[in-house]
Amino acid sequence: MNTHFLYLFGHLRLLEQQHALVSLNKTGIGLIGSPRHNQWYTQAILHSQHHCELKSVCVLESPLPSASYFICQKRKIEQLIENDAVDTVIVTSVCSDELLKFIIQATIHSGKNILLNNVPNYGTNEFNDLLKLAKQNDANICQSNVLLFSNQYDKVKAILSNKSIPDSGLLRLSAHRQIDQNDPLSKAKLRSLIAEKVTLLLNSLPDFKFDTSSVQYSRPLSNIEAGDVLIINLKNNDGFLVSFELFFNTGNVSDKLSLKQHHHDLQFENFLMFNNQNSIIDENSLMIKQLDYFILSLHKINKIRVTTQLLLVNQMTESILTQLKLSKFI
Structure with a gap:
C-alpha cells in the first residue's frame, strides 16, 4: 500500500511540474484591430489560458483621411510590438493595407509570430522578401479564416x-x-x-x-x-x-x-x-479552434508560414x- 501511495504521490508531483512548465511557457498575446474584434478574441483567449494569455491590446481608431491618423496608429502598433511580454501578435481586423503591411513587417522584424485574419495585398517580390525575413528571424506568419x-x-x-x-x-x-x-x-x-x-x-x-x-x-x-x-x-x-x-x-x-x-x-x-x-464565445467556437491551432503550431519544428x-x-x-x-x- 505504501508503495502504491508513493507511486501516486510521485505521479502527482510530475503532473504538477509539467503544469508549471506549461504555465511558464504560455504564449503572450497582443491584439491589434477594431474594438469589437478585439473583444471577441479577448473572450477566446480566456478559454485558452492553459497555453496563452493576453498581454496587450491595441485598438485602432476609426479611419480618417489624414497622414496624422496613420502616424498615430503606427505609434500605438509599435508600442504593442515592442512590449517584451508580447511574443505573438493577432491581427483581429485591419482593412487598411498600409497598416496591415506595417504590422506584419514590424512584427516579423522583431522576431515575433503573427496570426492574420485579413489578406495583405502583396506582389511577388514583396511577398518573397517577407518570407525570407520570416525565415531569418524564425517567425510564423499564419493567415486563416475561422x-x-x-x-x-x-x-x-x-x-x-x-x-x-x-x-x-x-x-x-x-x-x-x-x-x-x-x-x-x-x-x-x-x-x-x-x-x-x-x-x-x-x-x-x-x-x-x-x-x-x-x-x-x-x-x-x-x-x-x-x-x-x-x-x-x-x-x-x-x-x-x-x-x-x-x-x-x-x-x-x-x-x-x-x-x-x-x-x-x-x-x-x-x-x-x-x-x-x-455572441458568447464558448469552447466550441471556431475562433477558439483557430487560436488553439495557431498557438500549438508555434511549438512545432516546422514553422507554418503563408504560402x-x-x-x-x-x-x-x-x-x-x-x-x-x-x-x-x-
Missing part, C-alpha cells in the same frame, strides 16, 4: 475533392458586414471581405479558375444603405458556379457557406454578432474588383 476550422467545412472540402462527383454544382459564400458609405476605408473593407471569400474558395478548390462572371447589386458602394446586397457570380468551364453574396449593414456580422452538388446539400453559418448583440496561395488570392481578388469597377459598383 470557417476553415469547422467540421462542416471539412465535409465540403472532401466532397469538392472527390473526382467521382460531377463537376457542376453551386458553392455559395455569404457574409453580413457593416460598411459605412462615409468611411474613407470602405473600399479597403470591401476588398478585404472579397479576399476572405476568395481564400475560402481556393482552400476548397485550389485549381478553380472562372471563365465567366456577373455582378448584381442593390446600390453602388457610395450610396449603400442598410440591407443592400452585392452578388458576384463566378463560373468555370465545367459549369461549376461560385456565388459571393455580401449583405451590408443588416445589424449582423456572420459568414455562411453552402454547397449543392449532385445529391449533396450542406450549409453552415458562423455568427459573431446578431442584431447588434455579441504562395496568398498571391493567387490577391490575383483573383483584383480580377473581381475590376469586374466591380466595370459594373459601376465601385
Whole structure:
C-alpha cells in the first residue's frame, strides 16, 4: 500500500511540474484591430489560458483621411510590438493595407509570430522578401479564416475533392458586414471581405479558375444603405458556379457557406454578432479552434508560414474588383 501511495504521490508531483512548465511557457498575446474584434478574441483567449494569455491590446481608431491618423496608429502598433511580454501578435481586423503591411513587417522584424485574419495585398517580390525575413528571424506568419476550422467545412472540402462527383454544382459564400458609405476605408473593407471569400474558395478548390462572371447589386458602394446586397457570380468551364453574396449593414456580422452538388446539400453559418448583440464565445467556437491551432503550431519544428496561395488570392481578388469597377459598383 505504501508503495502504491508513493507511486501516486510521485505521479502527482510530475503532473504538477509539467503544469508549471506549461504555465511558464504560455504564449503572450497582443491584439491589434477594431474594438469589437478585439473583444471577441479577448473572450477566446480566456478559454485558452492553459497555453496563452493576453498581454496587450491595441485598438485602432476609426479611419480618417489624414497622414496624422496613420502616424498615430503606427505609434500605438509599435508600442504593442515592442512590449517584451508580447511574443505573438493577432491581427483581429485591419482593412487598411498600409497598416496591415506595417504590422506584419514590424512584427516579423522583431522576431515575433503573427496570426492574420485579413489578406495583405502583396506582389511577388514583396511577398518573397517577407518570407525570407520570416525565415531569418524564425517567425510564423499564419493567415486563416475561422470557417476553415469547422467540421462542416471539412465535409465540403472532401466532397469538392472527390473526382467521382460531377463537376457542376453551386458553392455559395455569404457574409453580413457593416460598411459605412462615409468611411474613407470602405473600399479597403470591401476588398478585404472579397479576399476572405476568395481564400475560402481556393482552400476548397485550389485549381478553380472562372471563365465567366456577373455582378448584381442593390446600390453602388457610395450610396449603400442598410440591407443592400452585392452578388458576384463566378463560373468555370465545367459549369461549376461560385456565388459571393455580401449583405451590408443588416445589424449582423456572420459568414455562411453552402454547397449543392449532385445529391449533396450542406450549409453552415458562423455568427459573431446578431442584431447588434455579441455572441458568447464558448469552447466550441471556431475562433477558439483557430487560436488553439495557431498557438500549438508555434511549438512545432516546422514553422507554418503563408504560402504562395496568398498571391493567387490577391490575383483573383483584383480580377473581381475590376469586374466591380466595370459594373459601376465601385
